[in-house]
Amino acid sequence: MKDSFNKGDDRAGQRRPPVLEVGGLTVRFGDHQALERVAFTVPEGAFVAIVGPNGGGKSTLIKAVLGLVEPAQGHLRVLGRRPREVPPGWIGYVPQVKTLDRTFPALAFELVVSGLRRRWPMRVSRAERTAALEALARVGAAHLVERPLARLSGGELQRVYLARALVRRPELVLLDEPATGIDAVGEQDLYRLLEAYQRETRATILMVTHDWEAARHHASHVLVLNRRLIGFGPPERALSEECLRRAFGHVGHAHRMAFNAGGTDA
Numbered sequence: 001m002k003d004s005f006n007k008g009d010d011r012a013g014q015r016r017p018p019v020l021e022v023g024g025l026t027v028r029f030g031d032h033q034a035l036e037r038v039a040f041t042v043p044e045g046a047f048v049a050i051v052g053p054n055g056g057g058k059s060t061l062i063k064a065v066l067g068l069v070e071p072a073q074g075h076l077r078v079l080g081r082r083p084r085e086v087p088p089g090w091i092g093y094v095p096q097v098k099t100l101d102r103t104f105p106a107l108a109f110e111l112v113v114s115g116l117r118r119r120w121p122m123r124v125s126r127a128e129r130t131a132a133l134e135a136l137a138r139v140g141a142a143h144l145v146e147r148p149l150a151r152l153s154g155g156e157l158q159r160v161y162l163a164r165a166l167v168r169r170p171e172l173v174l175l176d177e178p179a180t181g182i183d184a185v186g187e188q189d190l191y192r193l194l195e196a197y198q199r200e201t202r203a204t205i206l207m208v209t210h211d212w213e214a215a216r217h218h219a220s221h222v223l224v225l226n227r228r229l230i231g232f233g234p235p236e237r238a239l240s241e242e243c244l245r246r247a248f249g250h251v252g253h254a255h256r257m258a259f260n261a262g263g264t265d266a
């Protein structure tokens with residue numbers, strides 16, 4: 001696959017800037033300020049969990065990284081470039097399952113092929129099909145290859161989207177609530193797959209999640225967001241009681257128990 005679908009325009013050999021540099025980022029929707037002066041830097045190879053209350057701006061931040069929303073102020077550099085100038089294939093994106101259209105008449109492997117080129121695959125070449133099969137196999141979904149999207153469960157669809165996101169071996173992977181609608185086993189599989197991909201490629205991962213425990217166990221960094229940046233750092237620091245109170249106004253029961261068990265802050 002690497003040969004057939006080389007990303008071209010590779011960063012290899014270049015002096016490598018941080019994967020993500022965000023400074024004074026403000027995003028507005030009309031009068032509403034979704035993000036306010038957010039600033040942080042993500043180093044290569046980090047696994048960043050983005051947590052925060054509903055409406056806290058998590059998806060907006062992901063969209064800003066993808067170049068889908070324009071900042072009102074501040075700057076954003078993704079792999080050293082402005083978001084809209086990042087070559088396709090450098091970033092893989094797994095959207096929220098609940099936003100996916102399952103009525104689209106396509107097979108699983110066609111969805112994966114759509115990660116290789118911008119146009120919807122009317123005709124799929126042999127090389128594209130092989131690449132899609134490899135990507136599906138890598139995420140344990142080889143058996144779904146000919147399955148219509150309408151006949152996939154939430155967890156299966158999530159895997160197919162993960163294959164689509166990884167098919168070009170991106171350096172940055174963005175996931176918006178990837179574990180929603182997936183059972184506990186599927187969730188553990190998802191983290192295993194992401195961690196294996198990271199070990200193999202040294203990719204950087206940004207994942208929006210409502211699951212503080214998953215953030216604590218799997219992330220190298222946690223970013224706590226409630227319109228403003230509340231905390232950013234190692235999980236034990238960013239998920240402190242103080243940060244969580246500032247973001248959510250309370251600290252969840254399960255989280256308090258976990259802290260007590262771990263003998264940290266609480």
Ligand SMILES: Nc1ncnc2c1ncn2[C@@H]1O[C@H](COP(=O)(O)OP(=O)(O)OP(=O)(O)O)[C@@H](O)[C@H]1O
Nearest residue numbers: 029032033034052053054055056057058059060061
């Ligand atoms: N396109 C849009 N037009 C107007 N307002 C928007 C738009 N997108 C997001 N917003 C608003 O911006 C705020 C942040 O939304 P965002 O989806 O980023 O939050 P979130 O942290 O991802 O929330 P959730 O946890 O509920 O998914 C919300 O108040 C939302 O209503």
